[in-house]
Amino acid sequence: xxxxxxxxxxxxxxxxxxxxxxxxxxxxxxxxxxxxxxxxxxxxxxxxxxxxxxxxxxxxxxxxxxxxxxxxxxxxxxxxxxxxxxxxxxxxxxxxxxxxxxxxxxxxxxxxxxxxxxxxxxxxxxxxxxxxxxxxxxxxxxxxxxxxxxxxxxxxxxxxxxxxxxxxxxxxxxxxxxxxxxxxxxx
Amino acid sequence: xxxxxxxxxxxxxxxxxxxxxxxxxxxxxxxxxxxxxxxxxxxxxxxxxxxxxxxxxxxxxxxxxxxxxxxxxxxxxxxxxxxxxxxxxxxxxxxxxxxxxxxxxxxxxxxxxxxxxxxxxxxxxxxxxxxxxxxxxxxxxxxxxxxxxxxxxxxxxxxxxxxxxxxxxxxxxxxxxxxxxxxxxxxxxxxxxxxxxxxxxxxxxxxxxxxxxxxxxxxxxxxxxxxxxxxxxxxxxxxxxxxxxxxxxxxxxxxxxxxxxxxxxxxxxxxxxxxxxxxxxxxxxxxxxxxxxxxxxxxxxxxxxxxxxxxxxxxxxxxxxxxxxxxxxxxxxxxxxxxxxxxxxxxxxxxxxxxxxxxxxx
Numbered sequence: 349x350x351x352x353x354x355x356x357x358x359x360x361x362x363x364x365x366x367x368x369x370x371x372x373x374x375x376x377x378x379x380x381x382x383x384x385x386x387x388x389x390x391x392x393x394x395x396x397x398x399x400x401x402x403x404x405x406x407x408x409x410x411x412x413x414x415x416x417x418x419x420x421x422x423x424x425x426x427x428x429x430x431x432x433x434x435x436x437x438x439x440x441x442x443x444x445x446x447x448x449x450x451x452x453x454x455x456x457x458x459x460x461x462x463x464x465x466x467x468x469x470x471x472x473x474x475x476x477x478x479x480x481x482x483x484x485x486x487x488x489x490x491x492x493x494x495x496x497x498x499x500x501x502x503x504x505x506x507x508x509x510x511x512x513x514x515x516x517x518x519x520x521x522x523x524x525x526x527x528x529x530x531x532x533x534x535x
Numbered sequence: 536x537x538x539x540x541x542x543x544x545x546x547x548x549x550x551x552x553x554x555x556x557x558x559x560x561x562x563x564x565x566x567x568x569x570x571x572x573x574x575x576x577x578x579x580x581x582x583x584x585x586x587x588x589x590x591x592x593x594x595x596x597x598x599x600x601x602x603x604x605x606x607x608x609x610x611x612x613x614x615x616x617x618x619x620x621x622x623x624x625x626x627x628x629x630x631x632x633x634x635x636x637x638x639x640x641x642x643x644x645x646x647x648x649x650x651x652x653x654x655x656x657x658x659x660x661x662x663x664x665x666x667x668x669x670x671x672x673x674x675x676x677x678x679x680x681x682x683x684x685x686x687x688x689x690x691x692x693x694x695x696x697x698x699x700x701x702x703x704x705x706x707x708x709x710x711x712x713x714x715x716x717x718x719x720x721x722x723x724x725x726x727x728x729x730x731x732x733x734x735x736x737x738x739x740x741x742x743x744x745x746x747x748x749x750x751x752x753x754x755x756x757x758x759x760x761x762x763x764x765x766x767x768x769x770x771x772x773x774x775x776x777x778x779x780x781x782x783x784x785x786x787x788x789x790x791x792x793x794x795x796x797x798x799x800x801x802x803x804x805x806x807x808x809x810x811x812x813x814x815x816x817x818x819x820x821x822x823x824x825x826x827x828x829x830x831x832x833x834x835x836x837x838x839x840x841x842x843x844x845x846x847x848x849x850x851x852x853x854x855x856x857x858x859x860x861x862x863x864x865x866x867x868x869x870x871x872x873x874x875x876x877x878x879x880x881x882x883x884x885x886x887x888x889x890x891x892x893x894x895x896x897x
Contacts (some may be wrong), residue, residue, distance in 0.1 A: 392776035394759065399761045434746065437780030438754075472839040473745065473775040498773070502836065521768050 376515045377491050379463050379532045380423040383408035388427050388450045389482035390435030393470045396426045396522060400469075406528035413439055414455035415449065425457045426465045429486040430474025447481060454489050465532065466490035468505060469522045471498035480504070490514050492532065494525055554643045554653060555583070558666050560618055560635055561897040565591040565625035565880070573635065575728065576710055576721035581889040584677060584714050586639035588725070589621045590632050591878075597629025598874035600864065601725070601797075604634065606702050606787070607734055608641035608669025609651065612804045612822055612852035613737030615666070615892065616860070619853060619882065623895045629876030632729060638702045638718065640677045642669035651808070655821040657849075659893040668821055672700030677714040688712060690784035703736065706790035726795050732874055733798045733867050736787040737856050739806035742829050742847065748840055749775040750859060751801040752790030759870050760800065763862035772858055772884060774802075798867060802859050804852035805840055824848045854887040 353425065377423040385401065385408050394412045401408040411418055412435075419425065427450075436446060457464055466486045468474065475483070487493055487508045493516040495505045500518060509516035517528045562569060568590040573580035604617025617635035624631065636642055645651040647667065656665045675681065678700065685699040686692070688709055698704045700715050708719025726734065733756075740747045752760040757778065764774050779788040779801075791799040807813055808820045812828045820826060825846030833842040864876055882895050 391754070392761075392778045395757045395761045395778075396764060396776060399758075399765060404804055432745075434751065434777045434780055437783055438778040440782060442751060470775060471773060472841075473748070476839060478744075478745075523765055 364483040374533065376517075377463055378534070379465060379492075381407060381533065382422050383424045383426055384414060384418060384422040385410040385426040385428060385452060386414035386418075387412040387435070388429045388446075388486040389431035389474070389479055390439050390441075390446055391430040391432035391470055391474055392435060393430050393467075393474065394428045394528075396469060397426065397467055400522070400525050400529055401426075404533070406529060406533045411450065413441075414453055416453050419453065419456055419460060419462065422462060424463050424465060425453070425470055426467060427454070427486040427490070428467045428469070429479070429483045430468060430470040431479040431482055432474075433478075437456070443478070447485070450482060452484065454473045458489060464489055465492050467523060467525065468493075468495045469501065470498045471496055472501070475499055475504070484508065487514070488512055493517070494519070494528055496520070496522055496525070536886045550653065551557070554645075554667060558636070558642070559664065560587065561622055561816055562589060563622040563624065563778060563897070565623075566621060567592040567594075572637070572718070572721045572725070575623075575724040576717055578710065578717055579721060582677070582714070583640045583643055583674065584718055586634060586636050586849045588632060590630065591624060591626040592630045593626040593628050593877075595628050596689050598867070598871070598876040599630045599632065599729055600876055601729070601731045601734040602631060602633045602860065603637045603722070603734070603736045603787070605636040605642065605669070606638055607738060608636070608638055608667070609646060609671050609809065610739035610806060611655065611666070611668060612739050612806065612849060612856055615849060616737050616856040617855045618891070619857065619895050623880055623882070624878050625851065625880045627877040627879050629874070631876070631878060632731070634722075637722065638673055638715075639671075640674040640714065641672055641700075641702075642667045643888075644670050644674045644676075646670045650816045652816070652818045655818040657822065657893045657896060658891075659896045661897070664841050664893075664896060667727070672697065673702070673715045673718070675700065679702060687785045688716060690786045703738075703787055704785035706785055707794050723791070723794065726791060731795070731797050731872075732788075733864065733876070734800070735860055735863070736789055736799070736801045739804045739809065739852065741808055741810035742805045742807055742838060742840060742842060743812060743832070746775070746777055747779050747803050747805040747854065748773060750863070751777045751779055751788050751803070753779045753788050753799050754781075755792060756800060757800040759798065759863065759866040762865040762869060763859070766862045766865065767859060770858070772855060790879055792825060800863055802856055804855050805842075805847045806852065807847055821888075822849050824852070850887050850892040853892055854882070854884040857881050857887070858884040
């Protein structure tokens with residue numbers, strides 16, 4: 349009897365959650381220009397993100413090592429998450445310095461009430477221990493998450509989106525990110 | 536007892552010397568000239584560090600591309616990609632220069648304690664062809680002994696002693712340096728004298744290394760690389776883009792880019808025989824790339840690439856290099872339309888998977 353009750357309560361809860369998700373999906377915010385793209389982890393995906401925005405006809409300035417001061421006049425901060433040891437080497441900074449920089453710019457963006465779009469486009473190559481600190485940090489404060497599915501096979505980003513009530517789009521390929529970006533900036 | 540020892544030594548010696556027998560590379564109809572690397576640095580002439588340079592010239596103006604295979608002779612996909620280009624490709628516009636075994640002396644030995652096979656075989660349409668599986672660096676006999684610490688020239692960067700024989704830590708090289716530095720110098724001279732516009736250094740790495748299935752680019756080539764990556768991804772070929780660290784010296788993508796007008800790219804595929812998780816280390820692992828331990832690692836989510844029971848066969852790795860190279864050439868032409876380079880008869884990725892590598896070799 350007790351087991352049946354638990355099963356019924358669980359089933360009702362699942363149905364309620366599903367119904368809520370269907371009836372009241374997280375509405376996607378609209379983003380405004382000017383746009384600053386920065387990296388969280390110094391992967392070269394920031395260059396690819398620049399290409400995505402170019403193809404989406406959204407003007408954006410990319411500064412992989414952007415600091416809080418670079419947010420002056422900016423309306424949208426795009427954070428491209430994913431760690432690269434080569435990228436850190438290229439930037440000449442340590443992982444800890446990069447974590448501190450990302451923390452600082454995200455905090456400043458939140459204080460300025462900027463919208464934050466977080467992109468994870470590097471798939472499995474940008475997951476794992478080294479990347480996930482950056483991925484979590486950038487995803488948790490996002491106003492919108494755009495993720496290439498291969499990087500979300502374990503639902504890492506979906507879980508953050510559900511927990512923090514952040515709208516998320518999952519796309520099959522990097523090139524599929526162009527359309528959602530264009531739509532997010534539509535007037 | 537002495538007779539037994541003599542027989543064993545003779546047999547072992549014969550096996551050892553087999554590594555000095557050059558691989559057969561048969562120039563295809565696209566090859567217009569065969570030269571030696573020593574033409575660019577005379578000291579290499581007559582040594583095991585000299586190597587063939589194949590020129591595929593369309594006779595029409597355009598860009599010049601350089602393709603290096605065998606920088607690390609234990610990374611066979613780079614070498615085999617260069618062989619397929621030499622034996623099969625035809626250049627319609629511009630010019631392609633191919634060096635399949637740039638670290639030639641590294642093909643005369645294997646790395647100690649790795650248990651690597653000395654060679655591997657590929658069935659072509661007409662015969663079984665055997666190719667040497669070499670070492671990561673130059674043969675130690677060419678510049679013995681290794682120093683305790685390798686001081687990279689001219690940066691002064693300190694690396695472990697055995698890296699002195701690593702060609703991809705030795706650029707720009709010098710004419711009176713170690714043998715490996717002289718090879719690096721000859722490559723730099725070739726880039727300068729032949730006015731090379733775009734250059735490829737083809738590599739492989741262990742499946743557990745983060746930088747695999749990747750294109751590494753100098754900053755000046757990053758936009759073309761990003762554009763190529765879009766093209767490749769639309770064909771379901773995933774490549775990660777990595778930037779060349781400016782403060783890590785001696786690497787092709789750094790020194791070629793800093794010291795010449797060339798757009799340099801390094802590409803990496805995933806090679807199970809180089810990995811630490813590998814089990815049986817034999818010829819089949821080179822060619823088929825199937826290793827149960829990597830499959831298990833992928834199952835528990837420890838791999839950053841997809842690794843299934845089909846493994847990472849050499850044909851797939853060569854296919855990735857060829858397709859990556861073509862996509863980068865396409866992106867380069869988009870950015871510099873006045874410098875065209877069109878290479879025909881390069882097998883498509885799906886084609887090489889379906890028909891096998893041997894179909895594209897003589």
